Amino acid sequence: MRRPSLRKLGSVAGVLAMTAVVAACGGGDGDGKAGSADSATVSFLNYPGWIGETEIADFQKANSGITVKETAIAEGGSAALASQLAQNKGTYDLVLAGNVTAKRLDQGKLLAKFDPASVPNLAKIPQEYRDAYPWGVPTNTGKVGIAYNKELVTDPPKSWKELFDRADEFKGKIVFPDYDRDVISIALLALGYDLNSTDAGQLAEAEKLILAIKPKLLAFASSDQDKPLLSGSAAIAVLYDYTYAGAGSDKIAWVSPTEGTPGYIEGVVPVAGGKHGDAAAKFLDFHLDPVNYAGFINTTGASFLMKEAESGIDEKILDNVALKPSDTSPFLAEQFLDPKTEEARNAMWQRIKAS
Amino acid sequence: MKRRRPRLSLPHVLLVAVLVFFYVPIGKVVVNAFNADASLNTWGGATLHWFRAALGSERVRDDFLTSAAIAGLSTVIAVVLSITAVMGAARLSQGSRRRLQTLTYARMMLPEVVIAVGLLLLIRKLGLNLGMWSVVAGHVIFCSAYATLVIQARFATLKGTYDEAAADLGATPWRAFTRVLLPMLLPAVAISSLLSFTFSFDDVVSTVFLAGSETETLPILILGMSRQGVSPDVNAIAVSFMAVTMLALALFALATWWRTRSAAQGTARKDPR
Amino acid sequence: MTVLKTGRRPAPSAPTERRGGPRAERWRARLLVAPMSLYVVLFFVAPLILLLVYSLGRIDVLTFEVSFGWTLDNYRALVDGVYVGAIVRSLVLTVTATAACVVIGFPVALAISRLRGPLRTLCLVGVVVPYWISFVVRTYAWLDLLAPNGLANKFLTALHLIPDGTELRYSTFAIGVGMVYGYLPLMILPIYVALERIDPAMIEAGHDLGLGRTKVFWKIIVPLAMPGTIAGALLVGIPATGEYTIPAILGGQKTLMAGNVAADQFLGTGNFPFGAAIGSALMGIMLAVMFASRRRLDRLEDIA
Numbered sequence: 001m002r003r004p005s006l007r008k009l010g011s012v013a014g015v016l017a018m019t020a021v022v023a024a025c026g027g028g029d030g031d032g033k034a035g036s037a038d039s040a041t042v043s044f045l046n047y048p049g050w051i052g053e054t055e056i057a058d059f060q061k062a063n064s065g066i067t068v069k070e071t072a073i074a075e076g077g078s079a080a081l082a083s084q085l086a087q088n089k090g091t092y093d094l095v096l097a098g099n100v101t102a103k104r105l106d107q108g109k110l111l112a113k114f115d116p117a118s119v120p121n122l123a124k125i126p127q128e129y130r131d132a133y134p135w136g137v138p139t140n141t142g143k144v145g146i147a148y149n150k151e152l153v154t155d156p157p158k159s160w161k162e163l164f165d166r167a168d169e170f171k172g173k174i175v176f177p178d179y180d181r182d183v184i185s186i187a188l189l190a191l192g193y194d195l196n197s198t199d200a201g202q203l204a205e206a207e208k209l210i211l212a213i214k215p216k217l218l219a220f221a222s223s224d225q226d227k228p229l230l231s232g233s234a235a236i237a238v239l240y241d242y243t244y245a246g247a248g249s250d251k252i253a254w255v256s257p258t259e260g261t262p263g264y265i266e267g268v269v270p271v272a273g274g275k276h277g278d279a280a281a282k283f284l285d286f287h288l289d290p291v292n293y294a295g296f297i298n299t300t301g302a303s304f305l306m307k308e309a310e311s312g313i314d315e316k317i318l319d320n321v322a323l324k325p326s327d328t329s330p331f332l333a334e335q336f337l338d339p340k341t342e343e344a345r346n347a348m349w350q351r352i353k354a355s
Numbered sequence: 356m357k358r359r360r361p362r363l364s365l366p367h368v369l370l371v372a373v374l375v376f377f378y379v380p381i382g383k384v385v386v387n388a389f390n391a392d393a394s395l396n397t398w399g400g401a402t403l404h405w406f407r408a409a410l411g412s413e414r415v416r417d418d419f420l421t422s423a424a425i426a427g428l429s430t431v432i433a434v435v436l437s438i439t440a441v442m443g444a445a446r447l448s449q450g451s452r453r454r455l456q457t458l459t460y461a462r463m464m465l466p467e468v469v470i471a472v473g474l475l476l477l478i479r480k481l482g483l484n485l486g487m488w489s490v491v492a493g494h495v496i497f498c499s500a501y502a503t504l505v506i507q508a509r510f511a512t513l514k515g516t517y518d519e520a521a522a523d524l525g526a527t528p529w530r531a532f533t534r535v536l537l538p539m540l541l542p543a544v545a546i547s548s549l550l551s552f553t554f555s556f557d558d559v560v561s562t563v564f565l566a567g568s569e570t571e572t573l574p575i576l577i578l579g580m581s582r583q584g585v586s587p588d589v590n591a592i593a594v595s596f597m598a599v600t601m602l603a604l605a606l607f608a609l610a611t612w613w614r615t616r617s618a619a620q621g622t623a624r625k626d627p628r
Numbered sequence: 629m630t631v632l633k634t635g636r637r638p639a640p641s642a643p644t645e646r647r648g649g650p651r652a653e654r655w656r657a658r659l660l661v662a663p664m665s666l667y668v669v670l671f672f673v674a675p676l677i678l679l680l681v682y683s684l685g686r687i688d689v690l691t692f693e694v695s696f697g698w699t700l701d702n703y704r705a706l707v708d709g710v711y712v713g714a715i716v717r718s719l720v721l722t723v724t725a726t727a728a729c730v731v732i733g734f735p736v737a738l739a740i741s742r743l744r745g746p747l748r749t750l751c752l753v754g755v756v757v758p759y760w761i762s763f764v765v766r767t768y769a770w771l772d773l774l775a776p777n778g779l780a781n782k783f784l785t786a787l788h789l790i791p792d793g794t795e796l797r798y799s800t801f802a803i804g805v806g807m808v809y810g811y812l813p814l815m816i817l818p819i820y821v822a823l824e825r826i827d828p829a830m831i832e833a834g835h836d837l838g839l840g841r842t843k844v845f846w847k848i849i850v851p852l853a854m855p856g857t858i859a860g861a862l863l864v865g866i867p868a869t870g871e872y873t874i875p876a877i878l879g880g881q882k883t884l885m886a887g888n889v890a891a892d893q894f895l896g897t898g899n900f901p902f903g904a905a906i907g908s909a910l911m912g913i914m915l916a917v918m919f920a921s922r923r924r925l926d927r928l929e930d931i932a
Contacts, residue, residue: 043568048579070414071571072579074563079898083472083564087479091568172795178881219798219880224584224768230396233776233795246584247394339688346897354710354884366739370751373736373812377758379779380769380809384761387769436664443660446653455661457918458668460862461911465676466870466890469907472900473675480678492671499664501814501863508818508859512825512852542824546752546817553759560891577762585768593762600760604753 040279041067044268045084045095048072051287052295059286066279078104085110085271093274094283098142098264100181102135103336105269111135112270118281121288124306129265132333136269137284139293140302143263143331144182145322146255147239149229156236159258160190163236164209167216174213175228175237178220180349181334183210185262186238195262195332198341207348211355220353226252241322245301254322256329264334266302381597388590395587405591415576419596421487422572426556428491433498433551434506434544441507442536462500470496471561478565485567493561498554502547509543556600676911683904702905711889715909718869718886721800725807726815726865732808733815733860738849740816741823752820755813767806767877774802774878798880806874811867815860822856823849869910886910 048070052058056068071092073081078101085092085105097105105111114136116122122130122137129138146163148156152173157163164187167174176183185195187206197203218234226247228234241263244254268287270280286292294312297304303323304310310318317323325331336342388406392399409415444452462470474493478485513536537544559574566572573596580589683702686695705711740751758766773780774796784790796802826849834844850857872887881888886906893903 045568047582048576049583071568072576073582074559074575074578075895077892077895077897079893080563080895082898083475083894087475087564088485088567178876214882217880217882218795220882221880222876223582224771226394226584227396227771228775228797230394231775231777233797243584247396249394249396343897343899346892346899350884350889350892351710353881353888354713364739366735366742369732369735370739373732373816374751374754376809377755377812380766380773381758381761383769383772383779384765387772436667439660440664443657443662446657447661451661455665457915458672460866460914460918462668462672463863463866465907465911466872466887467867468872468887468891468894469679469870469903469910470672470675472894472903473679474671475675476678476682476900477675495667496672497867499667503664504859504863505818505821508855509821509825511855512822543821546821549756550814550817553756557759557763559764563895574762574764578764581764581768585765589762589765593765597757597760601757 039065039067040276041069042093042276042280042283043091043274044068044070044283045073045081045092045271046070046268047096050096050300052292053299055287055292055295058292059283062286063279063282066276066282068283081105082108082110090273090275092271093276093280094136094268095271096266097135097269098266099133099138100264100334100336102133102267102269106135107336110272112272112274112277114270115281118278119285119288121285121290124288124290124293124308126305129305133265133267136267137288138265138267138305139287139296140267140300140304141263141265141331141333142303143241143261144177144186144238145241145244145261145329146236146257147226147229147244147252147322148236148255149232149234150251150253152232152235156253156255157257158255160186161192161259163238163257164190164213167213170235171216172218173233173235174217175225175234176217176220177225177238177240178222180345182238182262183220184345184349185332185334186257189257189259189262189332192259195260196335196337198337200344203344203348207352210352214352214355239322241320242300242302244322245317245320248316256322256326258329260330260332261326262332262334384590385594387585387587388594390587393586395585405587406595408588409591409595414571415573415592418571418573418576419599421570422556422574425487425490425494425562425570425572426552429494429498429555430548430551432491433495433502434548436495436499437502437506437547438540438544440503441510442532444507445510459500459503462496463504467497467558467560468564471564474561475564485565485570487566487570489565489567490562490570490572493565494555494558497561498551501550501554505547505550506540506543509540513539679900679904680908682901683908685901687898687900702902703909705902706905706909710884711886711906714884714889715886715913717883718871719913721803721807721885722865722868725804725811725868726861728804728808729812729815729864730857730861733812734819734850734853734857737816737819737823737853737856740820741826752817755816758809759813763810763873764877767810767874770802770806770809770878771797774805780805797878798882800879800883802878803875803883806878807868807871810871810874811864814863818859818863819853819856822853822859826852866914869914 051070056070060067073096075081081095081097081101082105085095086108095105102111114134116130119137125138129141132138146157146160153170157166163174184203184206187209188195188197188202191202191205191209193199193202193206197206218228221228224243225237225239226243229237229239229252230247230249239254241261244252268284270277274280287296288306290306290309291312293304293306294309296302297309297317298312298314301317301323304313304317337345387395389401389403390399391402391404440455444455447455471493474489474496475485478489483489557574558572559578562570562572562575566575573592577589577592580586580592684698684700686699686701688695740748740755743751770780772778775781776793776795778796781790781794781796784796785792785794790796830848830852831844834848839847870887870890872885872891875881875883875885875888879885890903890906890910893899893906
């Protein structure tokens with residue numbers, strides 16, 4: 001009496017499985033085409049969407065025979081990325097990496113030697129960034145500052161120290177990012193120390209400071225830190241510059257704290273064992289062509305590094321207070337420290353989370 | 356069989372409440388997918404832009420097919436392994452049965468990331484290349500655990516019956532299996548297939564570690580995109596492929612219903628339904 | 629199938645022996661179990677042993693080269709209050725979420741099993757469909773719903789359960805909602821499968837004996853559906869212990885769960901040996917629980 005409905009379910013499941021198998025065979029054919037002699041496929045490990053909207057299509061049009069295949073970085077952790085590269089040696093050509101991750105990858109011998117001469121357009125990037133990011137082409141920076149809801153806050157903190165000192169005023173309405181390095185950096189800055197401190201005593205003080213503010217936080221948010229701010233459930237958020245710019249709302253405002261804005265330099269680096277070095281270099285050069293670079297910045301809304309590209313960049317981005325370099329608040333690059341300190345900082349972060 | 360009419364009772368009210376509970380977030384996702392405000396902070400009017408972008412992207416379509424293929428293969432392997440294991444285990448000594456049981460629970464208990472990394476290290480030690488196969492291998496580990504548990508629960512309720520029925524009929528084991536046991540296991544097989552397919556289709560943790568450079572699945576793409584904020588395009592991709600999956604299922608359900616109906620009309624109808 | 633046979637309880641243990649004798653029977657059983665065993669040994673046990681070995685060593689977080697110092701440091705670090713707290717928190721949350729799932733899931737499964745025809749199929753599929761939308765996207769949707777101006781919040785305010793504008797996100801409550809949302813279908817389905825098997829005649833018989841509806845439910849339906857309920861509790865409870873995405877998104881990362889610790893070792897810091905140690909510890913706890921309850925589990929199988 002119940003058979004028909006059950007049979008229905010069963011066959012549905014069966015057929016589902018069968019379609020999948022058919023799809024699998026189709027997929028298999030697609031995979032087989034890689035690696036023919038006169039064409040190169042540059043494999044690029046990147047955040048989805050972290051590239052100009054038509055950039056890859058344009059590049060392929062301009063360079064017949066070269067295909068750029070993007071694979072998504074899904075987990076932000078640098079260990080996941082490093083292990084992905086370590087396990088798949090020889091299959092990736094390029095990877096998007098912040099300076100901290102890049103150094104880590106380099107020390108793990110996972111990066112190929114980068115030849116600046118192979119990317120002529122690199123000259124358009126200021127020398128200081130090239131020096132700070134020697135592993136490949138630096139493309140943009142990212143930093144954290146203080147953003148606040150204008151309705152809820154009339155007198156925003158002007159420095160990291162003030163943020164920690166006045167936390168009681170905004171109790172339960174503060175959002176921090178869920179990234180250990182940035183949170184530890186701002187605590188160290190608030191205490192008047194170097195953000196790349198390796199001193200155990202200073203780190204212990206920073207830990208105390210973060211532990212003290214933790215009960216007053218709404219959350220450590222891993223993305224969308226701007227949303228609670230916009231809806232008014234948070235008054236203050238430690239935001240990334242591109243998140244602030246992306247929100248594009250006049251309900252919130254940005255403060256570059258006086259101690260400086262900690263952040264990272266991001267870029268694209270060649271991977272050890274990559275088989276298409278020349279094609280990859282061609283793509284990197286294309287990426288840094290001012291027109292394409294402007295497209296990349298317009299899509300991502302990141303802090304840009306190239307003066308020549310300004311004419312192509314949206315005014316909204318050019319004029320954004322968070323993306324513009326600040327005269328009063330220097331950009332402070334976070335560094336990959338020695339493994340011992342890294343381990344200590346990690347343990348400290350877990351203690352903070354667990355408390 | 357119309358003796359017990361379903362009455363409106365607490366369970367029915369709860370059923371409706373739970374379905375609402377299940378679908379309100381989905382509704383939210385669907386609404387987000389149409390929102391013209393890219394930051395999703397306000398309602399910016401309805402647009403189809405995100406759907407056009409999602410379905411127009413070759414990368415998204417490829418990833419969907421890859422996900423479907425991996426989920427399909429994992430399901431078939433997991434379910435077949437589970438059926439045979441459950442049937443065999445019923446006839447083993449209690450000790451070996453308990454060992455098998457422990458392994459089943461262990462596969463669900465350990466955080467997936469632990470299993471995935473273990474498998475990754477092993478594959479690396481053996482010097483094999485990662486690819487679709489390693490993702491399937493990883494998914495089958497947990498899919499088969501779920502499938503085993505569901506099928507076993509069903510099998511447990513008919514163990515004795517099956518033996519007796521088969522003995523009564525004097526059937527060979529194979530016939531007993533296909534004619535008696537399998538049809539009776541069907542609901543459990545269907546549900547475990549459904550679960551396996553769904554879990555594998557939506558998995559990220561194992562896939563992150565076990566997919567090589569050639570294999571990108573839809574959830575990996577979605578997770579990567581959502582790292583910069585959950586924007587309408589992510590919602591649109593999710594909604595589109597839920598719709599595709601549902602449509603496929605609905606079509607097959609319809610086709611099967613059609614077949615059973617025409618088959619039923621051909622024979623004398625013994626059952627009221 | 630006759631009603632009588634379905635209803636009769638088979639003799640406990642000692643499977644019926646058929647032609648071919650017990651030895652052939654055992655061989656057939658082993659052959660049936662072989663593919664799964666082989667698979668599990670190759671793809672699960674072997675990697676775990678490898679990990680266990682790793683958990684006794686130290687890894688170079690840069691090159692992923694492991695040096696085997698045969699150290700117990702990783703386990704010593706585990707006894708640190710921080711991680712014990714995380715494991716206890718995970719267990720408490722798991723037990724609560726599982727209990728909530730049983731309380732909600734059982735009546736729902738019962739309601740579905742009482743439906744007939746297409747409506748029942750629809751409800752069953754309806755329980756699974758939410759899973760087809762990306763888990764990450766779904767969980768983020770809850771973040772919106774639980775916001776002070778969100779739908780869930782308004783609903784609870786209308787019921788006078790919470791004051792207007794309460795912040796429900798980033799709390800243990802939010803994690804709980806997320807867990808129940810994520811795992812409830814896993815409770816409903818196995819219970820349904822078990823209930824579906826119950827012969828209506830059993831319930832008829834109960835009524836004929838003059839048992840009230842409540843008594844029929846507790847004395848007949850609940851015991852007969854026990855294998856399904858146990859399966860559901862395992863399906864929910866076991867993986868929930870290692871869950872880390874839901875606490876990460878809905879909990880605002882303010883509390884540390886065992887799953888988060890393990891995931892962080894593998895994804896973020898690259899300390900595989902320590903991650904492996906956490907994994908081994910979780911496994912140890914599970915084995916202990918199973919060993920303690922093995923009597924009950926065995927009995928269940930026999931009753932079933």
